[in-house]
Amino acid sequence: MSVRVVARIRPLLKQELEKDTIVEAATTASEPSAAPSIVRIPNPKNEAEAFSFQFNSVYDQQATQQQVFDNEISPTVKHLFKGFDVTIFAYGVTGTGKTHTMRGGKLLADRGVIPRLLSSIYRRSRKIEKDTEGDTKVDVAMSYYEIYNDRVYDLFEAPEKRTPAGLPIRDNNGKTVVVGLTERPCTSLKDFESLYDQANVNRSTSATKLNAHSSRSHAVLCVKVTQVTGNEVRVSTASAIDLAGSEDNRRTDNGKERMVESASINKSLFVLAQCVEAISKKQSRIPYRESKMTRILSLGQNNGLTVMILNLAPVRSYHLDTLSSLNFANRTKKIEVNEVENRPFFRTAPKPESKSGIPSVPLANRQPLRPKALSHNVVPSKEQAEKDKIEKPVKAFSVYSDKPKTTAISRPGHLSGQGHPRTAEAQKRTSSEAVPTINRPSKVLKSTVAARPETMSQKSIEELIERKVAEKLAEQALSAKLPAGTEISPDVQARLIALERRVIDQESARAEGLQYLLMAKQHTVRGEEVSALKMYQLALPYFPDNQKLAQKMLKLQEKINRKEEERRPKSGGGVPLMADDGDDDDYQPDAHDQDDEDESVFDNHQRAKPPCSQRHSADSDSEDELAHSLINTGPDQTPRSKHILRIINSRDVAQIRLLKGVGAKKAEMIVNALCEMDDEIRHVGELGRLKGVGIKGVERMREGLAGVMA
Known part of the structure; x- marks a missing residue:
């Protein structure tokens, strides 16, 4: 099954006009009465030509949160309880309503996909427990984390308690797992809402020129549903992902910190587009590992249902961004996803024991142990010895007959056929035949053990000694205390402190001068030459020998003089700005x-x-x-x-x-x-x-x- 792509056009904002609307939802020509499934947008190079993109469903500006959830998300809940994993993610540029679609507002009608999904999960779990009369128990747990600047942070953890490097990511049985993530159990919808609101406070958001509440990170909510029926346990996961929107920094006027965040967001979304393109072209290598967001999303590799909600802005100012999002969604809908059910596993019950303490499980299926000569240390009875003498000949050699022997073993004198080769039946000995059947087997065992030669060669012994010596020396080197440094005299210490202060003062003075130069540059860009000249004059004492700065000040002064000369004839015949003479008695300027x-x-x-x-x-x-x-x-x-x-x-x-x-x-x-x-x-x-x-x-x-x- 391919990825299900749903397009949603957001309503107009207060500052947007109806005449600027260029994106519209349309139906197919074969089924004009059906629900809209086509998005039409004009060609930016030719307004007379229009592009059409067909998706699974398209929702116009009048669509409500309830309609989107009932038609697209609600059918996936029954698959979740059948053991399938479900992934829902929102995609679009900044300011198109992704967070509103996923999270929603506080009002009941404005609730987004995530609260409605949890409410549906709790309703279905209660129905299953009621239908099975308590035989099946359903547990729900959630984890919530964000990907900020390509680092993973747990949203249940306060920002001041986070580690700068974030949480590591590992692969486990084909699935990407975040190590050290907090998993909170949720017994009711009220518990979920309190945890969800608490975690959203820790999410990274800020205001930009295009969006007053812009998300600066990708947020991933994982809901783990565990169904227990007797010894059978079935686990499935629903992931709801609110991706941060791509930004055009020429329009956002971001500062330095916002530019770093925007670069990280755009890079992860660019890698996601590369992965989608590689999948659509059936390339052998898909660059999932170039970004943590694509590694966690694993689009096309996760075995389950995937729903993509494409958020679009209807106005002309988003024309190129909307066209880029539509092309991305058009490639995404062609990705095939395998619907593989998570196999249930069974709990192993504890084995019952008999009164004697021996397990009652039959030992018929137990694998036999390998025969060993040293395992027989019990003196056999006379009847067993007589039986062995009758059934088989007594061996005149030990198990290790090819090894040199240190002691001689006495054998009975009636044995014969020592020089004949052993047959195949004689070579296959049972565990009872591994020990010579004599009256004193303990002596034979001792002699056999003593007859074993040294298994280590001279070279291996030398290597072992060298390794042990090296480990001992390394241990002594680590445990040795470092020699105490020589004490510095007070005069030298004072000189070092004075030198350090002088360097710090020089650096701070240079930084202040650079600040004046930056302010002068900003005034020059705005066309405020007089203020720029003032800033250059303030920066001149910090850079006294800089010829380039002096030349720049000279050129700026000449430019100001030229403007004064051009302005002087125009204002010569006008009324003077200041009433210095006392002829005009009616003009009484106040302080303001x-x-x-x-x-x-x-x-x-x-x-x-x-x-x-x-x-x-x-x-x-x-x-x-x-x-x-x-x-x-x-x-x-x-x-x-x-x-x-x-x-x-x-x-x-x-x-x-x-x-x-x-x-x-x-x-x-x-x-x-x-x-x-x-x-x-x-x-x-x-x-x-x-x-x-x-x-x-x-x-x-x-x-x-x-x-x-x-």
């Missing part, structure tokens, strides 16, 4: 207008500091007046306000945290508020009205940018 005008003249290198009286009056203004002044700012905003709005509208948590007075929680709160809004923030008044920001928060952001924008 004076600050905004000083900031608008951005080309001046030195700003005149406002008098202390104005600063005190600004601090004593009420919050209502300050809010009124921020809300009434027109389209001509100050550079600081524009810079703050640019950072806020970027929805980058890392950049928002750099603003003064904004921490990690407040930055995430601002990003969540922006995701709920239909439009971007136009002015600082709207920013002040955001939950958790306030007017004072906006002023702190502006004060933090005062030194940078000066």
Whole structure:
């Protein structure tokens, strides 16, 4: 049976428009009244041409969680209880609804595949126990882990208790097993939900520009179902995998840490695509071991039912990513999977013992032991000796007749035929014939043992002695104490400490200079030449002999001068920015207008500091007046306000945290508020009205940018 592929198109988000929809579900021409099974998407190079992809089932934007589960996942539960393994995994780019499909929400109607699967398992287990009148007992246990940066971590373990290397992976009877994984028993659905919610807190998630709650790892939930009927035990496993979505870093604006996570996610998904392509082309080598995710998933090698849920975004902004996901799913549906039932094993009952302590099991089927001469150390009776003398001739030689003998053994004088060769019947001796039948067998046994020569040669003895000597020397070397180091004088110690501090100071100073250079580069990219020149000037003392830095500052100064010359004729006939003369009596600028005008003249290198009286009056203004002044700012905003709005509208948590007075929680709160809004923030008044920001928060952001924008 091939892998069952189910496509699901997610609904539109708040910021998405209906006219941008390009993905639609359609039915086949032969069965127009049947359920949709085709996904149509236009060709990105030619809008008049459309591509069609046929799958087992296709669900449009109006499909509910209950419909997806009842039609696709619920039929696999009966196979699970018949001993088959079931694998369910969600695939798609970031922001297409994979986690919502697998995990779902808190409401009953929004529950995903995993909670509904467990609820169905518990219902069926109770039905089996009731139908068999308690003869069959069903136990359910779960394990939950994630693959983060190609390392496996147990989600039942807190992040601070994890080992950096993660858990190792081993192969056991053709199945991939995670060593050291915690397995928790779940007796009811309530126990499962509490454990599942507790483990999801430890999963790695963060906000990106495309998804406010992006999964940064692949999550694997394993549900182990054990059915016990008498001595028969049947074990089957259901695996639900929520894969992380592939990301286009040109659109996500990820930071350094997010870029590392994104590279690991994209690499594992790329290896998965390579495995699918190798299987479809029937290649001899399939690169499962190049990624831990593909090694655990083992697509095409696991013996059981496999269901793939392909999540798609309907809008044009995901056009190329959606087309790539459809091509991957089209190759996946051709993979053949063997449906092999897990064989039950039987418990071995303890063997009953008789009153005498001897097991009552018959010994007829027991394998006979090899005959040994030394095993007969019981003196035979006279009747048995007489019987042996009559039935067979007594041997005049020992068992080891080809070996040199050290002692002579007396034999009875009536024996004859010693020089005749032994026949085939004489060569085959039973265990009772291995010892010469004489009246004193103990003496014969002692002489036989003494007659055995030394089995070790001279060379083997020498090698044994050398090996023992080498082991003894190695043991002494390991147990020997290291010689104590010579003590360092206090003067030398002080000089070493001073030298270490000097090196640390030089490194910290160089790092601070590099930070200024980085900020200058960022200002240059944004087109803020004056701020970039200021950063280069701050970095110059850390690199005094750098000619390249001096040339860059000179070119930047020339560029600023050229812009001033180009701007001067345009502003020559206009009204001056500052009302320095006292002719215009109607113009009475207050403290806030004076600050905004000083900031608008951005080309001046030195700003005149406002008098202390104005600063005190600004601090004593009420919050209502300050809010009124921020809300009434027109389209001509100050550079600081524009810079703050640019950072806020970027929805980058890392950049928002750099603003003064904004921490990690407040930055995430601002990003969540922006995701709920239909439009971007136009002015600082709207920013002040955001939950958790306030007017004072906006002023702190502006004060933090005062030194940078000066």
